[in-house]
Amino acid sequence: xxxxxxxxxxxxxxxxxxxxxxxxxxxxxxxxxxxxxxxxxxxxxxxxxxxxxxxxxxxxxxxxxxxxxxxxxxxxxxxxxxxxxxxxxxxxxxxxxxxxxxxxxxxxxxxxxxxxxxxxxxxxxxxxxxxxxxxxxx
Amino acid sequence: xxxxxxxxxxxxxxxxxxxxxxxxxxxxxxxxxxxxxxxxxxxxxxxxxxxxxxxxxxxxxxxxxxxxxxxxxxxxxxxxxxxxxxxxxxxxxxxxxxxxxxxxxxxxxxxxxxxxxxxxxxxxxxxxxxxxxxxxxxxxxxxxxxxxxxxxxxxxxxxxxxxxxxxxxxxxxxxxxxxxxxxxxxxxxxxxxxxxxxxxxxxxxxxxxxxxxxxxxxxxxxxxxxxxxxxxxxxxxxxxxxxxxxxxxxxxxxxxxxxxxxxxxxxxxxxxxxxxxxxxxxxxxxxxxxxxxxxxxxxxxxxxxxxxxxxxxxxxxxxxxxxxxxxxxxxxxxxxxxxxxxxxxxxxxxxxxxxxxxxxxxxxxxxxxxxxxxxxxxxxxxxxxxxxxxxxxxxxxxxxxxxxxxxxxxxxxx
Numbered sequence: 443x444x445x446x447x448x449x450x451x452x453x454x455x456x457x458x459x460x461x462x463x464x465x466x467x468x469x470x471x472x473x474x475x476x477x478x479x480x481x482x483x484x485x486x487x488x489x490x491x492x493x494x495x496x497x498x499x500x501x502x503x504x505x506x507x508x509x510x511x512x513x514x515x516x517x518x519x520x521x522x523x524x525x526x527x528x529x530x531x532x533x534x535x536x537x538x539x540x541x542x543x544x545x546x547x548x549x550x551x552x553x554x555x556x557x558x559x560x561x562x563x564x565x566x567x568x569x570x571x572x573x574x575x576x577x578x579x580x
Numbered sequence: 581x582x583x584x585x586x587x588x589x590x591x592x593x594x595x596x597x598x599x600x601x602x603x604x605x606x607x608x609x610x611x612x613x614x615x616x617x618x619x620x621x622x623x624x625x626x627x628x629x630x631x632x633x634x635x636x637x638x639x640x641x642x643x644x645x646x647x648x649x650x651x652x653x654x655x656x657x658x659x660x661x662x663x664x665x666x667x668x669x670x671x672x673x674x675x676x677x678x679x680x681x682x683x684x685x686x687x688x689x690x691x692x693x694x695x696x697x698x699x700x701x702x703x704x705x706x707x708x709x710x711x712x713x714x715x716x717x718x719x720x721x722x723x724x725x726x727x728x729x730x731x732x733x734x735x736x737x738x739x740x741x742x743x744x745x746x747x748x749x750x751x752x753x754x755x756x757x758x759x760x761x762x763x764x765x766x767x768x769x770x771x772x773x774x775x776x777x778x779x780x781x782x783x784x785x786x787x788x789x790x791x792x793x794x795x796x797x798x799x800x801x802x803x804x805x806x807x808x809x810x811x812x813x814x815x816x817x818x819x820x821x822x823x824x825x826x827x828x829x830x831x832x833x834x835x836x837x838x839x840x841x842x843x844x845x846x847x848x849x850x851x852x853x854x855x856x857x858x859x860x861x862x863x864x865x866x867x868x869x870x871x872x873x874x875x876x877x878x879x880x881x882x883x884x885x886x887x888x889x890x891x892x893x894x895x896x897x898x899x900x901x902x903x904x905x906x907x908x909x910x911x912x913x914x915x916x917x918x919x920x921x922x923x924x925x926x927x928x929x930x931x932x933x934x935x936x937x938x939x940x941x942x943x944x945x946x947x948x949x950x951x952x953x954x955x956x957x958x959x960x961x962x963x964x965x966x967x968x969x970x971x972x973x974x975x976x977x978x979x980x981x982x983x984x985x986x987x988x989x990x991x992x993x994x
Contacts, residue, residue: 506968532825537609
């Protein structure tokens with residue numbers, strides 16, 4: 443059975459991909475090795491994992507204005523997530539998604555998105571409708 | 581979003597492609613945050629260091645700069661955050677010509693847009709501090725939190741593209757901290773231990789940022805006995821914004837929007853959380869330990885004021901750094917010029933340190949310069965840099981300015 447999660451109207455186009463989830467926060471500058479395409483900050487729960495072409499699901503976005511340019515830069519090299527879902531986005535990541543034309547949603551109605559979606563789930567993100575669909579695994 | 585006639589004309593492209601792009605970009609962002617309309621801004625400030633902008637971003641800026649002057653010039657005063665390369669000193673750091681060229685191209689494009697290359701994250705101390713109630717579009721988290729909190733100005737965190745859009749059009753979507761309702765306290769902290777020195781203030785800011793948790797939380801502090809200095813507020817704010825994405829704080833009886841607790845509360849105040857010395861020591865002790873070798877001591881994040889540079893000069897007078905330890909001091913080009921004139925630069929560099937102008941350590945290819953110089957163990961008095969630098973391959977530790985200098989001389993944490 444598929445599950446539909448309702449969120450605030452987001453940014454970018456409709457995408458489908460595999461989720462990479464952590465109850466942790468996000469900054470492109472502080473947390474990533476953007477050359478290798480992995481999380482690099484030792485304290486981050488996803489350290490060592492590749493974010494390339496994933497639907498990243500995290501709690502919130504942290505300080506660091508640089509992330510706005512960095513999403514655009516990462517996408518230009520094809521070493522970027524397909525979409526980022528947050529419980530709460532900050533302005534910088536939304537602005538970055540706008541420039542990069544990257545899909546981004548936040549403010550989920552059914553609770554903590556980092557527990558509603560599991561790593562490995564196949565999900566469809568429809569930001570204009572404000573709906574994220576978790577596909578049936580079978 | 582509701583647009584006036586001028587905004588409709590900009591969006592339609594009647595005033596040129598740069599302004600059309602800017603309006604389209606800001607409407608996308610404004611829609612996500614339910615902005616009803618635009619608000620005029622008096623200044624814009626953009627972060628555009630080449631490491632974050634990248635080749636793609638430089639090409640984007642050059643595209644903007646290729647339009648006719650009447651279309652591409654910013655319409656309000658616009659300044660810049662630190663750069664990634666100090667063009668007067670980059671080869672010795674192990675920075676490459678490629679990095680310097682990217683920086684040169686960024687500067688050329690920004691200048692063609694009419695942007696003033698101030699290259700500073702302490703514009704509120706050195707360029708033109710906004711006034712109470714002033715709407716601005718500032719692009720550095722430390723700058724934004726200081727201007728919102730200490731000066732009572734109104735800015736969201738503006739990433740480079742959005743700051744540029746605001747500079748081109750002289751406006752920004754009215755959402756977030758431009759609205760009264762988002763400036764009310766949502767968290768309340770009672771300080772039971774008075775901070776002493778810049779690092780203590782940074783640690784307090786870091787603790788509050790971590791407890792606050794997101795951009796949309798506003799902490800109010802009670803129990804601060806004495807009015808902090810501008811540099812103390814700077815370190816507290818920068819750390820708070822870094823640990824928590826926090827863009828605004830109030831201190832009852834000190835910051836301008838908080839003459840009383842009630843003035844920043846919407847109804848009953850939030851429940852109070854006490855902050856004790858043990859709490860702050862806990863955050864501090866998660867960073868580094870005595871006797872550990874130090875590869876590089878960094879004074880940066882935020883750039884140093886003239887007052888801080890003067891203090892560093894006093895501390896290093898007559899001393900020599902350990903042969904195994906480097907010291908990097910970052911300030912703005914304007915402050916560096918004064919420091920040269922006052923002899924501070926010469927006094928600091930006589931110990932073996934280097935004063936960099938217009939950069940900040942973490943946004944100047946920190947990974948690459950770390951690898952080129954064999955810098956891994958980093959000591960700083962900036963809670964912010966100690967929080968963020970580990971993602972670039974460093975093992976950071978925190979100490980006061982005095983301890984940092986003594987450690988750089990000894991070659992290990994004292």
